[in-house]
Amino acid sequence: MRNFISYEKSLEILENIKTKTPTIKKMFLTDALGHVIAQDIIADHNSPEFPTSAMDGYAIKAEDLNSEKLITIIDKNPAGSVVESEVSQGVCIKTFTGSLMPKGSDTLIPIENVEVIEDKIKIIKKVPKGFSIREVGENYKKDDILIKKGTIISFAEVGVLASLNIAQIGVFVSPTVAIASTGSEILDLGEIKTNDSQIRSSNHLTIEALCKKAGADVIQMGIVKDDINSITQLLQTGLQKADIVITTGGVSVGDYDFVQDVIKDKLNAEILFHGVTVKPGMHLLAALKDDKLIIALPGFAYSSTVCAILYVLPFIYKLKQSKQKLPIVKAKINQDFPRRIPKTIFTACNVEYINGNYEINFDGKRKGTSAILTNMLETPALLIQKDDSEDIKAGEMVDILLLDQLK
Ligand SMILES: Nc1nc2c(c(=O)[nH]1)N[C@H]1C(S)=C(S)[C@@H](COP(=O)(O)OP(=O)(O)OC[C@H]3O[C@@H](n4cnc5c(N)ncnc54)[C@H](O)[C@@H]3O)O[C@H]1N2
Ligand code: MOO
Numbered sequence: 001m002r003n004f005i006s007y008e009k010s011l012e013i014l015e016n017i018k019t020k021t022p023t024i025k026k027m028f029l030t031d032a033l034g035h036v037i038a039q040d041i042i043a044d045h046n047s048p049e050f051p052t053s054a055m056d057g058y059a060i061k062a063e064d065l066n067s068e069k070l071i072t073i074i075d076k077n078p079a080g081s082v083v084e085s086e087v088s089q090g091v092c093i094k095t096f097t098g099s100l101m102p103k104g105s106d107t108l109i110p111i112e113n114v115e116v117i118e119d120k121i122k123i124i125k126k127v128p129k130g131f132s133i134r135e136v137g138e139n140y141k142k143d144d145i146l147i148k149k150g151t152i153i154s155f156a157e158v159g160v161l162a163s164l165n166i167a168q169i170g171v172f173v174s175p176t177v178a179i180a181s182t183g184s185e186i187l188d189l190g191e192i193k194t195n196d197s198q199i200r201s202s203n204h205l206t207i208e209a210l211c212k213k214a215g216a217d218v219i220q221m222g223i224v225k226d227d228i229n230s231i232t233q234l235l236q237t238g239l240q241k242a243d244i245v246i247t248t249g250g251v252s253v254g255d256y257d258f259v260q261d262v263i264k265d266k267l268n269a270e271i272l273f274h275g276v277t278v279k280p281g282m283h284l285l286a287a288l289k290d291d292k293l294i295i296a297l298p299g300f301a302y303s304s305t306v307c308a309i310l311y312v313l314p315f316i317y318k319l320k321q322s323k324q325k326l327p328i329v330k331a332k333i334n335q336d337f338p339r340r341i342p343k344t345i346f347t348a349c350n351v352e353y354i355n356g357n358y359e360i361n362f363d364g365k366r367k368g369t370s371a372i373l374t375n376m377l378e379t380p381a382l383l384i385q386k387d388d389s390e391d392i393k394a395g396e397m398v399d400i401l402l403l404d405q406l407k
Contacts, residue, residue, distance in 0.1 A: 002274055002275040003273075003275065004275040004276060004277050004282065005273050005275070005276055005277070006276070006277055006344070006387060007276055007277065007278045007310075007343075007344035007386075007387065008344075009273075010273055010276045010278075010284075010286070010311070011310075011311075011314070013272050013273060013286070014272070014286065014293075014311065014314065014315055015314075015318070017272075017288070017293065017315075017318075019291075019319055020291060022038075022172045022173065022319075022320075022321050023172070023173040024038040024170045024171065024172060024173065025170070025171060025173050026168045026169065026170055026171075027168065027169060027171055028167060028168060029153075029158050029161055029162060029166070029167060029168075029169060030158055032153045032158075032169050032171050033153055033154065033155075033158065034152060034153065034154075034215045035152070035153050035171035035172065035174065035215065035320075036150060036151070036152055036153070036171060036172045036215075036320050036321050036322045037147055037148075037149060037150070037151050037152075037153055037157065037169060037170070037171060038149060038170040038171055038172050038321070039149050039170055040145050040147070040148055040149050041145070041146050041147040041160070041161065041164065041166070042143060042144070042145055042146065043140045043141065043142055043143060043144045043146055043164065044142065044164065045142055045164075046136050046137040046140070046141050046142050047137065047138070047139035047140050047163065048134050048135075048136060048137075048138060048139065049136065050100045050101070050136060051100070051101040051133050051134065051135060051136060052098065052099070052100055052101065052133070052134040053095045053096060053097055053098065053099045053100075053101055053108050053132060053133065053134070054097060054108070054132045054133065054134050055097055055108055055110045055111075055132040056095075056096045056097050056110065056111050057094075057095060057108045057109050057110040057111050057114070057132065058071070058073065058092040058093065058094055058095060058108070058109050058111075058114060058121055059077065059087050059092060059093045059094075059095040059101055059102050059105035059107070059108055060087060060092045060105060060106075060107050060108075060109055061087055061088065061089050061104065061105060061106060061107070062106050062107045062129035062130070063089055064089060064090065064092070064123070065107065065109075065123060065126050065127070065129070069090065070117060070120035070121065070122050071090060071091060071092045071120060071121050071122075071123070072090060072091045072092070072119060072120050073091075073092055073093070073094055073116075073119050073120065073121060074091045074092070074093060075093045075094070075102070076093070076094045077093050077094060077095040077096065077099045077100070077102055078096055078099060079096050079097065079098035079099045080098075080099075081099070082100060083102050085102065086102060086103040086104040087102050087103070087104035087105035088104050092105075092109075092121060093105065095108060101133055106129060106130060106133070107127065107128075107129055107130055107131050107132075107133070108127075108131055108132035108133055109121075109123060109127055109131070110127070110131075110132065112125075113125040113126070113127060139163075146160055146164070147160060147161070150321060150322060150323050152215075152322055152324065152407075153169070153171070172320050172321040173320075174215050174216055174217055174316075174319075174320050175216050175217070175242075175243040175244060175315075175316055175319035175320060176216065176217045176218070176219060176241065176242040176243050176244075177211045177216045177217070177218050177219070177242055177243070177244045177245075177246060177312070177316070178218075178219040178221055178237075178238030178239075178241055178242035178244070178245045178246070179204050179207050179208055179211070179218060179219070179220055179221060179245075179246045179247075180204060180221035180222060180223070180224055180234050180235075180238065180245075180246075180247050180248075181201045181203045181204040181222070181223050181224070181247070181248045181249060181299075182223075182224050182225075182226060182231055182247055182248065182249040182250045182258075182259055182299075183201070183223070183225070183226060183249040183250065183299060184225045184226040184227075184256065185197050185198055185199055186198070186199055186200070186201035186223055186249070187199070187200055187201060187223070188201060188204075188222055188223045189205075191223075201223050202301050202373060203248035203249070203297070203299070203301055203304045203305070204220065204221075204222060204223065204248065205220075206301070206304070206305050206308070206373070207246055207248070207297075207304065207305070207308045207312070208220055210305070210308050210309065210312070210313065210406070211246075211308075211312065211313075211316060213406065213407060214313050214316045214317065214406070214407060215316065215320055215322075215407075216244075216316045216320070219238070219241050219242055221234055221237070221238060226249075226250060226256040226257075226258055227258070228258050228261065228262060228266070231247075231250070231258055231259060231262045232262045232266045232267070234247075235247070235262060235263070235266075235267060235294070236267070239267075239289055239290065239292050239294075242292065243292060243293070243319055244292065244293045244294075244295065244312065244315060244316070244319070245292060245293070245294045245295070246294075246295050246296075246297060246308065246312060247259050247294075247295075247296045247297065248296075248297045248298070248299055248304040249297075249298070249299030249304075250296070250299065251274075251283040251284065251285050251296045251297070251298055251299075252283040252298065252299075253283075259285070259296045260274060260285055260296065263285060263287050263289075263294055263296060264287075267287075267289050267294075268289075269287035269288060269289035269294055270287060270288045270289070271285065271286075271287050272286040272287055272288060273285070273286055274286075277342070277343045277344065277387055278307075278310070278343055278344045278345070278346070279341060279343045279344070279345045279346070279370075280298065280300060280302055280303035280306055280307070280346065280370035281297070281298055281303050281304075281306060281307035281310070281370075282298075282343070283298045284296070284297060284298065284307050284311065286311070293315060295307075295308075295311055295312055295315075298370070300369065300370035300371045301370075301371055301372075301373035302348070302369075302370045302371060302372050302373050302375065302376070303370040305373060305376065306346050306382065309326070309382075309401070309403070309406065310326070310346070313326065313406065314326065324407065326401055326406070327401065327402040327405040327406065328384070328399055328400070328401050328402075329358055329399075329400060329402060330358065330397045330398070330399065330400075331351060331357070331358035331359060331360045331381070331397065331398055331399075331400045332357055332358070332359045332360070332395060332396070332397055332398075333359075333360050333383070333392055333394060333395070333396055333397075333398050334359060334360065334361045334394060334395075335361070335362065335394050336391070336392065336393055336394050337383070337385070337391070337392040337398075338391040338392070339385055339389055339390060339391050339392070342387050342388075343387050344384070344385065344386055344387045345383075345384075345385040346382040346383070346384060346401070347362075347382065347385070348365055348372075348375035348376055348380055348381075348382060348383075349361065349362050349365065349380070349381055349382070349383050349400065350362070350363055350364070350365070350378065350379050350380065350381070351379055351380070351381035351400060351402065352379065358381075358400065358402075360381060360383060360398070360400055364378075376403060379404065380403040380404065381400040381401060381402050381403055382400060382401040382403065383398055383399075383400055384398070384399040384400065384401060385398075386399075
């Protein structure tokens with residue numbers, strides 16, 4: 001008899017798995033996109049290092065703002081150069097965006113605010129003292145922690161690292177995931193159909209896509225028939241090469257559901273749980289073998305996809321040392337939604353962001369078995385009903401998982 005555990009308990013078991021010390025590798029900045037940074041990044045200088053002009057204009061002394069007298073232009077100060085001449089009362093230096101402010105100056109009067117008369121300027125519109133000067137450390141100060149260890153590298157991190165002259169960055173090595181789909185009725189892409197009961201396998205590729213999006217390296221092992229020896233061999237190969245091995249199909253109660261037998265009896269893996277009170281995905285099996293995680297997902301396309309999101313993605317985040325979490329937010333539901341069964345239920349819905357709130361509806365969503373993957377197309381989310389939740393009434397706030405924000 002199978003011992004079904006709650007969704008919360010199953011998550012807790014996976015969260016508590018001890019993982020080995022992560023390895024770190026160096027990568028060139030832009031190649032490191034999506035990887036998790038392995039050390040705090042601390043500024044080794046102020047930015048800017050010196051007072052810098054934020055506009056094209058004339059560097060002056062503020063006292064001259066209140067004088068009716070013309071101010072003499074004594075020099076030109078293009079960005080990238082350092083002028084020797086100094087600003088004093090009655091004289092100015094033409095200075096450009098990105099140029100250092102010349103010695104003696106404390107204000108930048110923009111070109112638009114002056115009239116040039118031969119080699120002099122007349123101020124026609126005043127600015128406050130200190131105008132348009134980027135102060136030392138405006139962007140960041142020396143010794144500031146700019147990027148924290150555990151951050152996922154995105155465009156802004158690339159830019160900040162570049163401004164620190166860091167070309168190679170230490171990142172945590174991403175986990176490797178081996179994926180296979182089991183079933184004598186499923187065909188890989190391009191395989192010729194030889195009888196009416198055969199269907200195309202989507203699971204192995206849906207899960208590859210999810211894992212790659214989460215930054216894992218994927219070993220695609222394809223399709224294997226419902227045969228104990230083939231499944232054993234495949235799982236052994238996966239365990240040799242990957243940190244996580246994922247299968248789909250063959251975990252429920254049918255005569256040909258061999259995946260569970262292989263994991264339990266052939267591999268002698270430590271079963272963490274087999275059966276969770278979730279819908280879809282009740283037959284899910286998680287096991288450990290030689291510190292590798294095996295997740296055997298149900299065969300139905302919607303079930304395996306939802307369970308890969310709920311179980312595989314958080315484990316990838318954990319192995320790659322990322323602090324990211326599944327994107328769960330509150331949303332307003334547009335219809336009554338009774339609680340059907342005492343399980344944690346994940347139902348596909350449409351989500352829109354309207355006037356600062358997420359709102360969900362079920363327009364066009366099909367009802368039927370856990371085979372319906374098309375319910376995840378367009379603007380999808382999953383409504384989450386906890387196993388102890390009440391019937392939901394239209395207009396109430398509910399928990400949803402935003403599928404298009406999965407990373
Ligand atoms: N008597 C019972 N029958 C079933 C139960 C049960 O409790 N008692 N549970 C049902 C539920 S819930 C699920 S979920 C499935 C899970 O079964 P398996 O994990 O053993 O999966 P399969 O039987 O191999 O396949 C189920 C279904 O999905 C199709 N499939 C399989 N692989 C793929 C693939 N790679 N891509 C797309 N579709 C796939 C397969 O053809 C089946 O239709 O068991 C229920 N039965
Ligand atoms: O548990 Mo099954 O995955 O509901 O369809």
